[in-house]
Structures are given as structure tokens and as C-alpha cells.
Amino acid sequence: MSRHDETTRGDAELLQGTLDMLILKIAALRPIHGYAMVQRLQQISRDALQIRQGSLYPALYRLENRGWLKAEWKTTEGGREAKYYSLTRAGRRQLDQETAGWKRLCQAISLILETAE
Amino acid sequence: MSRHDETTRGDAELLQGTLDMLILKIAALRPIHGYAMVQRLQQISRDALQIRQGSLYPALYRLENRGWLKAEWKTTEGGREAKYYSLTRAGRRQLDQETAGWKRLCQAISLILETAE
DNA sequence: GACGATGCCTTGACATTCTAGGCATCCAGC
């Protein structure tokens, strides 16, 4: 996936506030570097989610700064240096909290959307 | 509900991008004025959603400007003048579209969150 | 040696939401 792919279309935007949760979740599965996160998220969501690098890296920086992620340079299978992110204990808590909040909001919005009359 | 109630607590934030959809939905049920929207949304969502007036009114202005809502001054049951909003045809389309997008995103995020291993 | 994929990053614009106020009217209670 080259840089040009990500600039071709503008749909598939995500909801502001969910990106952190998604990143934390992906990092919780196993340590992973940024570039791979994009692909993994896209793959799991069956192309419904398309995270931009311009959104991802600032978010990673933010999450690391808040102590929810920790980074470590390692070598990929491809033999390159990459920054692997994994969850801290606080990150785990944060993920749980955000997940709970997400579900609450989801339910609330469903209540609204399904109101007839 | 006075202004002071809404400044006392800071939780129950909503996701950026969902407010427009919620407003359109509420207005689709029946013409309604801004002040009542807040109460209605809170009531239907069982207090899970708390819309701030400072978010609401700019949003109403935005939606009206885009041709999705139309406003009309009428008298409330309480005998006051209030601005009643209702959906335009384009607003109806927009609501359907946003609802579909919301469901798609919801599903995508669920896929991520429910990924084990 | 050009091009695509892999990897990282930054800058600036943009939109949306929140904070924190303001204003006017009406009614109930003291």
C-alpha cells in the first residue's frame, strides 16, 4: 500500500474519539508497529475502516505520552527497523474504560435511532 | 433544567459527528424546538446523552444552513415563542445516509473490539 | 535506475464540540 492509495479517496472517515480505542485494542492483541496497524485495522474491519497515517502517528504519540502505550524499536520480519507499540497497565485500564463508554454510547444512540413515532 | 445544571458535570460526552444525526432524528419525529431537543434526547437515552446548548445551537444553525432543517417560529404549549425545526426532504435523505454510515461504522468497530487473540 | 512497498514523521488547515458566559420572559413563593 503506497502513500498514493491513501490520498485517492475521502470516504471511510471514522468518528472522532474512536481512534484511540481502536489503536489500544490493536496493540493489546500483540505488539505491533504503526504501519502494520493501518493494515490490520483495515483487514479486520473488512475495509470499512481506513486509518490515515496523518491521523495515526499523532495519535500514537499522544497515547505514548499519556502512558498508555510504550514503544520499542525492533526488527520486522522484513528486516527493517520499526517501532513496536504495546499496552501498558494503564493502557489496559484505559482501553477497558473506553470500550465501556463506547458501548454505553452505542446503546444510547440506538435508543434514539430506533424511536418510532 | 437551568443553565447551571449543564455546567456541573463534564461526562457524557458524545462522539464528534453523531450530533447532527441525533438532531435530525429527533426533528424527524415531529417539529421541535432546540430547548426541547435537549430534554427529549436525554429522556429517550435514559440520561446517557447530555447535549450542551453550546453544541446544540451552532449545530442547528449549521443544519439549517445546509438545507436539512427548516425553522419556524411558533408558540409553545407554555405560551412562549420558540423556533420549531423540522426536516426537509434533503434532511430526510441526509438522515438516512448518516444512519447507514453509523451502522457501518458500528459494525466495523465491533469487529475490531471483538477480535480475540 | 525507476518505481512500488515498507517504514517513519510533520505542518497547517479544518470542523466540531465544550466552556462559559449573556439576554428576555414567565411563574411561584416569600
Next chain:
DNA sequence: GCTGGATGCCTAGAATGTCAAGGCATCGTC
């Protein structure tokens, strides 16, 4: 008659997060 709360509208400014659009370096392949 006055005060405070509820009903209704609105705004300015800050904070935040995302996006667009670039840049850089390395590697492999044609």
C-alpha cells in the same frame, strides 16, 4: 414586590482531533 428557577434563545473563544499533503530513507524488482 422581589427573588429565583425554569423556559427559551444566542455567542465568543479555546481546545481537540482528524485530514490533506507533503517529506525522508531503505529495500527489492523490473
